[in-house]
Amino acid sequence: MFLLPHLLKRFVDKGRLVVIDEKGTSHSFGSGKDGPSVTMRLHDGKLDRELFLNPELVMAEAYMDGRLTFENGSTVYDFLYLFSINRKGLASHPVQQALRRSWRSLKRWHQANALGKAAKNAQSHYDNPPDFYRLWLDSQMIYSCAYFPTPDASLEEAQQAKLRHIAAKLKLEPGMRVAEIGSGWGALAIYLAKLGAHVTAINVATEQLAESKRRAAEAGVLDRITFFERDYRELTGTFDRVVSVGMMEHVGVNHFDDYFNTIKRLLVPGGWAMIHAIGRMSPPGSTAPFIRKYIFPGGYVPAMSEVFASLERTGMWVGDCEMLRLHYYWTIRHWRLNFEAKRPEVVAMMGERFARMWEFYLVAVELGFLHGSNMVYQLLLANERDAVPVIRDFITDDERALARAEN
Incomplete structure (x- = not known):
């Protein structure tokens, strides 16, 4: 896992996120204070890059497809709670800022709700x-x-x-x-x-x-x-x-x-x-x-x-x-x-x-x-x-x- 840690180090401040990569290696992020401790396992090596480039969409899709699971009693609620209390850290990352600017530039196209x-x-x-x-x-x-x-x-x-x-x-x-x-x-x-x-x-x-x-x-x-x-x-x-x-x-x-x-x-x-x-x-x-x-x-x-x-x-x-x-x-x-x-x-x-x-x-x-x-x-x-x-x-x-x- 190479790219994702650059994002998670900036993202996770409150609580702790433990990520087990596809090789079984554990990576820990966050202070462990003022939030839940969540353990997440990645079953696909491609998720390192995919999550780094578009975490909000890929996280959901990987969970839906079973490429990402939670362990040690953690749930999707625990992870999204951790996300919700650390969202400012994610938004501060340059890649995420660029992604959000792109979304907003396409806002009117995304919401073109013509008749039919x-x-x-x-x-x-x-x-x-x-x-x-x-x-x-x-x-x-x-x-x-x-x-x-x-x-x-x-x-x-x-x-x-x-x-x-x-x-x-x-x-x-x-x-x-x-x-x-x-x-x-x-x-x-x-x-x-x-x-x-x-x-x-x-x-x-x-x-x-x-x-x-x-x-x-x-x-x-x-x-x-x-x-x-x-x-x-x-x-x-x-x-x-x-x-x-x-x-x-x-x-x-x-x-x-x-x-x-x-x-x-x-x-x-x-x-x-x-x-x-x-x-x-x-x-x-x-x-x-x-x-x-x-x-x-x-x-x-x-x-x-x-x-x-x-x-x-x-x-x-x-x-x-x-x-x-x-x-x-x-x-x-x-x-x-x-x-x-x-x-x-x-x-x-x-x-x-x-x-x-x-x-x-x-x-x-x-x-x-x-x-x-x-x-x-x-x-x-x-x-x-x-x-x-x-x-x-x-x-x-x-x-x-x-x-x-x-x-």
């Missing part, structure tokens, strides 16, 4: 069999950040609280027309329909739409929800409210203005929209190569400066902005633990390589919300200055009223 391509990108992730997601999500199959009244709330409680929190921000009245952009497995549309709204829910993932219709019929509200397989740019009509949860991350930086202009066009005078999405508190960046290639092709988590710059260009008022800083960390921790408990069933259903890919993904994003710059934001947007109530007490008041009604 955007659907294929989304389907690559969301059109896995519903039974796979059913193994580790909550009973309503909500695949977005929950809202935790307390850190120790259950996932079921937190996801129900999220639906309630969003509905309170929408301040619905019976008979209102609501457009949902990116409807997932239908939980929010069902919740809003039960409150008396008429919901038009769009999605580009065929499997999700089929499951959504089944769930809406089971809940007795299919007559109040219209599901369409449609891109957000193709939605027509006007609505009292627009809601979009976990969708803006799939839009791509090239299309932020398209997204907000669509929402602007869909709103009736005096109406407003509620946007819930992942953002970053750091300056604009690029999507990590593993996430871009295997998990969310075309996806991008925007800096808040990019979100607000687009809103400035499209001329929408921000009536409210809330930052959920740790809620997604708690959410994904639940998902990851549920996934680990069901891992044998995942392997039986989808195969070992797929299970390792999702294992790596869930751990990486969980720790990204703990030690990285990611968070979730919720915006209320309108075309008029005074459409959203100017005192935000209405959110808390309606939320408590909804909780009383549920109980």
